[in-house]
Amino acid sequence: MPELPEVETTLRAIVPVLDGARVAELVVRRNDLRWPIPSDLAARLEGQVVQRMRRRAKYLLADIAGGTLIVHLGMSGSIRILARPMTAGPHDHVDLRVEGGPWLRYTDPRRFGAWLWTAEPAERHPLLRGLGPEPWDDVIDAAYLRERARHRKVPVKAFIMDNAVVVGVGNIYATEALFRARIRPRRSAGRVSLAEWGRLLDEIRAVLASAIASGGSTLRDFSSGEGRPGYFAQTLQAYGRASMPCVACGRALGEVRIGGRSSVYCPHCQH
DNA sequence: CCGGACGCCTGTCGGC
DNA sequence: TGCCGACAGGCGTCCG
Numbered sequence: 001m002p003e004l005p006e007v008e009t010t011l012r013a014i015v016p017v018l019d020g021a022r023v024a025e026l027v028v029r030r031n032d033l034r035w036p037i038p039s040d041l042a043a044r045l046e047g048q049v050v051q052r053m054r055r056r057a058k059y060l061l062a063d064i065a066g067g068t069l070i071v072h073l074g075m076s077g078s079i080r081i082l083a084r085p086m087t088a089g090p091h092d093h094v095d096l097r098v099e100g101g102p103w104l105r106y107t108d109p110r111r112f113g114a115w116l117w118t119a120e121p122a123e124r125h126p127l128l129r130g131l132g133p134e135p136w137d138d139v140i141d142a143a144y145l146r147e148r149a150r151h152r153k154v155p156v157k158a159f160i161m162d163n164a165v166v167v168g169v170g171n172i173y174a175t176e177a178l179f180r181a182r183i184r185p186r187r188s189a190g191r192v193s194l195a196e197w198g199r200l201l202d203e204i205r206a207v208l209a210s211a212i213a214s215g216g217s218t219l220r221d222f223s224s225g226e227g228r229p230g231y232f233a234q235t236l237q238a239y240g241r242a243s244m245p246c247v248a249c250g251r252a253l254g255e256v257r258i259g260g261r262s263s264v265y266c267p268h269c270q271h
Numbered sequence: 272c273c274g275g276a277c278g279c280c281t282g283t284c285g286g287c
Numbered sequence: 288t289g290c291c292g293a294c295a296g297g298c299g300t301c302c303g
Contacts (some may be wrong), residue, residue, distance in 0.1 A: 076297095260277085
C-alpha cells in the first residue's frame with residue numbers, strides 16, 4: 001500500500017501498458033471514493049490516447065488530450081493488470097480497458113483514493129498546487145531543510161511528512177529514515193542541526209530508493225502492478241518493531257504518537 | 272501562521 | 288473460540 005515507493009512501483013508497472021495507448025473503456029462500479037468520480041470521466045477518456053503516464057508526489061497522472069486523469073491510491077488502493085476480464089470483487093471499483101490490451105483494475109477497500117479529471121495543467125489542480133519538491137529534486141539539500149524548519153516547533157517527523165516541504169515521505173519511511181539518521185522523531189524541526197539535516201536527507205533518499213528498488217513495501221497486501229508482493233517490509237528496522245530489540249544496540253525500541261501516527265524509535269541511539 | 276485533532280471507510284489484529 | 292476496540296500506509300479541513 002501506497003507510500004511513494006508503492007506508487008512509483010505501480011507507475012512503472014502501468015507505464016508500458018498505458019503510455020501511448022488508447023483507452024477503450026472505463027467501468028466505474030462505485031463512484032464514492034474520497035471524492036465522487038466525475039460522472040463524465042468515462043466520456044472524457046474513452047477513445048482518447050494517453051500521451052504520457054507520470055507521477056507527482058503520490059498522484060498518478062495520465063495526460064490526455066484536453067486534460068489529465070488524476071489517480072490517488074489513498075491508504076488502501078492498488079492497481080492490477082488483468083490479461084482478461086475477471087469477476088470483480090466488492091472492492092474493485094474501477095476498470096480501465098486498454099484498446100487491444102489488458103485491463104487495469106483499481107481496488108480500494110477503504111475508498112480513500114481518488115479518480116479525478118482536470119482540464120487545466122495538472123500542477124494547477126488544487127490537490128497538486130501546494131506540493132513541495134520531489135525527494136530527489138536538486139532544490140532540496142540540508143540548507144533548504146534547515147531554512148524551511150527555522151522557528152518551526154513541529155516534531156521533525158511531522159515536518160518531513162509535510163507535503164509542502166517534501167513530498168512522498170509517509171509514516172513508514174519517515175520512521176525508518178529518522179532511525180537510520182539517529183534523530184528522535186519528537187525533536188523540534190527548528191532544533192535539528194545542518195549536519196543532521198544532511199544525514200536525514202541522505203537516509204530519506206536511501207530508504208525510498210531501496211524500497212523502490214525492491215518493489216515497495218508489503219505491510220498487509222500491497223502488491224505491484226504485476227501482482228508480485230514487495231520485499232522491502234522485511235528490511236524495516238524500526239517501523240512495526242515497537243518493544244523489539246534495536247538492531248544497533250539491542251535495547252527495546254520505544255513508541256510515541258506524533259500527529260496521531262505511531263512512531264517507533266530507539267531511545268538509546270536516537271537523540 | 273502554526274500545530275494538532277478529526278474524519279473519511281473497511282479490514283485486521285490483539286487482548287480479554 | 289468469540290467479541291470488541293484499537294489501529295492501519297493519506298490527506299484535506301477545521302479549530303484554537
